[in-house]
Amino acid sequence: MFKVFLQVVSKELKGAFRRQSDILNPVWFFIIVVTLFPLGIGTDPILLARIAPGVIWVAALLAALLSFERLFKDDFIDGSLEQLMLMPHPLAWLVSAKVFAHWLLTGLPILFISPLLAIFLSMETNTYFALFLTLLIGTPILSLLGAIGVALTVGLRKGGILLSLIMLPLSIPILIFSTLAIDAAAYGQSYLGLLALLGAMLVTSITLAPFAIAASLRVSVS
Amino acid sequence: MLRCEKLTCVREDRVLFKDLSFVIKPGEIVQVEGPNGVGKTSLFRLVIGLSLPYQGDIFWQDTPITDDREHFYQKLLYLGHKTGIKPELTALENLQFFQKLQPSHKNLDLWEILAKVGLAGYEDIITAQLSAGQQRRVALARLWLNDCPLWILDEPFTAIDKSGVKVLENLFLQHAAQGGIVLLTTHQDLSLDKKHLSKIILEKPQDNFYV
Known part of the structure; x- marks a missing residue:
């Protein structure tokens, strides 16, 4: 069972590293958006620190949206999605592996880059720590929810706009709770409760989203 | 049946x-x-x-x-119009993936099978660079690998x-x-x-x- 999971993940990573522009694109977009803010708004550290959590999270959300297209699209075009659906393993398990690989390629780089961007936006250490935690919990939720949207729109010719319409309302709660947690950290309050809420969302989406993704794929590939 | x-x-x-x-x-x-x-x-x-x-x-x-x-x-082994072969992986890697994920695919020497379908010498080339016929042959190599009825x-x-x-x-x-x-x-x-x-x-x- 785990062998199958690892095989799918390693195939995804291998493929992605052969086409580096595809994985670098969302991360690059994320960096550009965040670095442009201090240039556009000015270098007032108080103002920057105030808007930093929102900026980083909105940029992360848009970067994720940018990267979703290729989660199932390429596989749909070259037929490997059909082959994946004909594997003698539960489809929900196979797609979880794909989503996990997607998070490794998009969510994780954002986590690694975030310290640098926190300095650009003159965030304080404890605020940054809260940001890091919310990104750590929040980006996998984005990947899982986005995958449902992608699975629903994969058979459509121009699914991009529909995907963002499906995806954005679902991701707004994550955005709200994350920025609330970071704000609380900035004021020196405890933000554990908000993190726990995010954690609950993560657990719910890890357990339920794979089934939703599998069912959506069965509908849209038929 | x-x-x-x-x-x-x-x-x-x-x-x-x-x-x-x-x-x-x-x-x-x-x-x-x-x-x-x-x-x-x-x-x-x-x-x-x-x-x-x-x-x-x-x-x-x-x-x-x-x-x-x-x-x-x-x-079941199904090969469709779209072959299910990943263009950015090599012929060998593509077959290895199916071999590891499908219990019906026997543990045969893939080099031998690729030679059988006329792809000797192309094992390590990314499939996107192969011709259409050769790409189809990579997919068809699975016919030799599996024991699905x-x-x-x-x-x-x-x-x-x-x-x-x-x-x-x-x-x-x-x-x-x-x-x-x-x-x-x-x-x-x-x-x-x-x-x-x-x-x-x-x-x-x-x-x-x-x-």
């Missing part, structure tokens, strides 16, 4: 075929014939459970295929040269002799004789009515 009962397929509100029933027993090679757009690929997608019939049932060994997909898929092949001869077709025909005969089933479509004339090859002929419905 593959049994289809009273299949009706509807695409975009149009009936492609209606009340199609057939039984394929072990050891049979069946070719689905008919003009373009008559529903050959749609029929295959119903049979493998990728899409659901408007009406009718499909049974594998007397169990409806959607009841136990995982069991059915252990017995049911092969469903949608246009397997596309872009394959004459000698390759000959090799495949012999492989089908061998598979049928071992009690396997081959269900395929092709627009080429097969050189198999009538004893071995049966046909399902799909025709455009006279009254192309709408539901």
